[in-house]
Amino acid sequence: MTRESGAFGPFGGQFAPETLMPALAELEEAWTAAQEDPEFRAELDEMLRDYVGRETPLTYAERLTEQLGGAQIWLKREDLAHTGAHKINNALGQVLLARRMGKPRIIAETGAGQHGVATATACARFGIECIVYMGEEDVRRQALNVFRMGLLGAEVVPVKSGARTLKDAINEAIRDWVTNVRTTHYLIGSAIGPHPYPVIVRELQSCIGREARDQLQEKTGKLPDVAIACVGGGSNAIGLFHPLIDDPVRLIGVEAAGEGLDARHAATLSGGSPGVLHGTRTYVLQDEHGQITEAHSISAGLDYPGVGPEHAWLMLTERAEYVSVTDDEALDGLKLLSETEGIIPALETAHAIAYAAKIAPEMSPDEIILLGLSGRGDKDVEIVRDALESREP
Amino acid sequence: MADLGKRYRRAFAAAAASGDGPLVFPFLTAGFPTPEETPELVRAAIRGGAGGFEIGVPFSDPIADGPAHQDAYTVALAAGASLDTALEAVRTAREAAPEVPITLMGYLNPFLSVGCSTDDETEQPGEAVGEPMEALARRAAEAGADGLIVVDLPVDESDAAREVLARHGLAMIYLLAPTSTEERIAAVAERASGFIYLVSLTGVTGARDQVAADFEAFVGRVRAQTDTPLAVGFGISRREHVEQVGTLVPAAIIGSALTTTIASAPPDGRAEAVERYLEVVTGRRSE
Numbered sequence: 001m002t003r004e005s006g007a008f009g010p011f012g013g014q015f016a017p018e019t020l021m022p023a024l025a026e027l028e029e030a031w032t033a034a035q036e037d038p039e040f041r042a043e044l045d046e047m048l049r050d051y052v053g054r055e056t057p058l059t060y061a062e063r064l065t066e067q068l069g070g071a072q073i074w075l076k077r078e079d080l081a082h083t084g085a086h087k088i089n090n091a092l093g094q095v096l097l098a099r100r101m102g103k104p105r106i107i108a109e110t111g112a113g114q115h116g117v118a119t120a121t122a123c124a125r126f127g128i129e130c131i132v133y134m135g136e137e138d139v140r141r142q143a144l145n146v147f148r149m150g151l152l153g154a155e156v157v158p159v160k161s162g163a164r165t166l167k168d169a170i171n172e173a174i175r176d177w178v179t180n181v182r183t184t185h186y187l188i189g190s191a192i193g194p195h196p197y198p199v200i201v202r203e204l205q206s207c208i209g210r211e212a213r214d215q216l217q218e219k220t221g222k223l224p225d226v227a228i229a230c231v232g233g234g235s236n237a238i239g240l241f242h243p244l245i246d247d248p249v250r251l252i253g254v255e256a257a258g259e260g261l262d263a264r265h266a267a268t269l270s271g272g273s274p275g276v277l278h279g280t281r282t283y284v285l286q287d288e289h290g291q292i293t294e295a296h297s298i299s300a301g302l303d304y305p306g307v308g309p310e311h312a313w314l315m316l317t318e319r320a321e322y323v324s325v326t327d328d329e330a331l332d333g334l335k336l337l338s339e340t341e342g343i344i345p346a347l348e349t350a351h352a353i354a355y356a357a358k359i360a361p362e363m364s365p366d367e368i369i370l371l372g373l374s375g376r377g378d379k380d381v382e383i384v385r386d387a388l389e390s391r392e393p
Numbered sequence: 394m395a396d397l398g399k400r401y402r403r404a405f406a407a408a409a410a411s412g413d414g415p416l417v418f419p420f421l422t423a424g425f426p427t428p429e430e431t432p433e434l435v436r437a438a439i440r441g442g443a444g445g446f447e448i449g450v451p452f453s454d455p456i457a458d459g460p461a462h463q464d465a466y467t468v469a470l471a472a473g474a475s476l477d478t479a480l481e482a483v484r485t486a487r488e489a490a491p492e493v494p495i496t497l498m499g500y501l502n503p504f505l506s507v508g509c510s511t512d513d514e515t516e517q518p519g520e521a522v523g524e525p526m527e528a529l530a531r532r533a534a535e536a537g538a539d540g541l542i543v544v545d546l547p548v549d550e551s552d553a554a555r556e557v558l559a560r561h562g563l564a565m566i567y568l569l570a571p572t573s574t575e576e577r578i579a580a581v582a583e584r585a586s587g588f589i590y591l592v593s594l595t596g597v598t599g600a601r602d603q604v605a606a607d608f609e610a611f612v613g614r615v616r617a618q619t620d621t622p623l624a625v626g627f628g629i630s631r632r633e634h635v636e637q638v639g640t641l642v643p644a645a646i647i648g649s650a651l652t653t654t655i656a657s658a659p660p661d662g663r664a665e666a667v668e669r670y671l672e673v674v675t676g677r678r679s680e
């Protein structure tokens with residue numbers, strides 16, 4: 001029983017309890033059939049256009065470029081998608097898939113709440129029951145998003161196990177799925193988990209890179225020299241990178257170095273090692289006994305001790321580079337974009353901005369950086385205010 | 394591999410010959426509530442009539458476990474439990490009961506950590522988790538284990554790991570669930586040794602009031618494809634459950650209910666509680 005697909009070299013695979021294995025096969029089958037069905041494609045495209053607001057703009061960051069004095073910086077504006085982040089692309093696609101599969105109930109995990117809100121939104125649009133697992137600590141930190149999910153008709157279940165954050169929410173969602181697998185679709189929010197999830201999420205997010213590639217060529221006649229995106233689980237990064245994979249473009253994923261790589265961080269590829277977590281073989285943060293350790297980042301969306309297996313593969317094959325940026329640097333990145341472009345980015349996105357600001361000055365003005373602006377920062381202003389206040393002398 | 398799983402075979406054969414009803418395999422979380430207490434709890438379970446053993450390795454992210462085991466793993470890890478604690482428990486059980494089959498049970502990641510291999514020259518994920526199991530297999534075999542259950546290593550990814558285990562005389566014990574298709578049952582039947590672990594219900598570990606209604610049909614589907622002995626776990630907590638499943642399969646695995654028994658016993662009465670509980674579920678003592 002050797003599976004042909006689902007592997008990214010030694011990464012990926014299906015390391016799931018037996019109870020779920022038939023559901024994963026069913027999901028793969030449904031996904032393959034949907035891909036080949038023009039009606040599915042047409043329905044998804046229509047929803048992405050008329051409901052999500054795609055295509056999202058590609059914005060030339062003129063004042064940011066001037067201030068950094070190097071490469072041109074172009075922003076792929078996922079912050080302008082409905083619900084304010086790229087998460088809706090995946091949520092909507094998987095809800096359509098769940099409908100095809102006849103699953104009347106959808107479960108999801110969420111950290112900061114962005115994926116939970118996107119899932120609740122897509123479920124509300126189609127009248128599907130929606131349960132969102134969220135660590136109790138995150139429920140406390142992101143009270144407003146909890147309220148938003150409630151407004152959208154979703155049930156938010158606080159998770160009391162472990163550190164009560166994203167990792168534990170995923171554990172609890174998987175337990176629900178193990179129990180209710182016959183009626184339930186697990187709508188995973190990033191390019192993680194057992195096959196076929198990393199592929200499904202990548203394909204549903206690849207509109208980011210496809211559109212950006214076309215838009216940039218239209219506006220400049222060129223491909224980017226560098227594409228940069230932040231990486232937690234890595235769904236927005238893989239969505240940006242994948243359509244550029246055969247192009248001569250430097251791909252840079254920016255992880256969260258938290259308080260520094262020698263302290264608490266969430267830089268799984270930069271500071272972790274290979275292991276198996278949540279159904280996939282990938283890089284994880286772990287101790288010498290193989291116990292998964294807690295991640296830390298100021299950005300709840302990057303606060304995850306694993307990473308999508310395709311990113312582990314892109315690092316191993318040296319097709320992409322993975323770097324990291326601290327909480328402090330990300331805050332500076334957030335301020336920089338806000339002040340120069342009038343765009344308050346999500347704290348996740350701010351990591352990519354901070355790294356772009358490091359390399360842009362070293363590049364020439366005819367070179368282009370394409371930056372995945374994965375989400376807007378309204379959700380983070382309270383955390384940012386507290387963090388900025390506490391670092392003032 | 395002629396003697397792969399010999400203790401399992403002997404134990405099942407002896408149970409069948411005795412007519413005493415099904416074997417009961419207690420599942421004990423290594424290091425719960427403390428690593429120091431584990432050896433005594435293992436010996437107590439043997440005194441109570443354990444027909445085999447599952448020694449559980451605690452893990453930080455147990456996705457197939459209900460609250461009782463989640464809590465037990467958290468407590469055990471906080472008390473410093475590790476794979477070493479589990480191997481020590483295997484050794485204790487082996488010394489106390491030379492003929493009882495002992496299975497190490499856990500999630501993949503802690504098992505992989507023993508080898509610390511980060512060899513990424515392999516072609517695919519299943520192979521990548523094979524070689525790192527070598528060090529674990531050697532140590533588990535030395536401690537006296539007969540087999541390994543890896544909750545998150547389904548048959549699809551297991552070939553490389555199974556070969557490594559076999560080199561050390563260890564059986565790979567597969568799980569099947571009510572959701573398993575005939576094709577998946579066949580794949581397991583083809584590879585199984587020792588016994589096949591039937592997950593009685595669609596869900597996570599934890600005591601339930603009743604045995605799942607469709608369990609008999611599930612056993613029938615598996616029986617149609619294999620003669621390998623079957624053991625049932627998940628949701629089994631009472632003597633009446635053991636008697637009920639015992640008409641269908643020769644062994645029952647009891648985990649969460651035993652964990653709860655330990656958790657709710659007074660600190661100086663845990664071993665006694667384990668012994669008495671095993672006596673009750675094995676039918677040696679009425680409640």
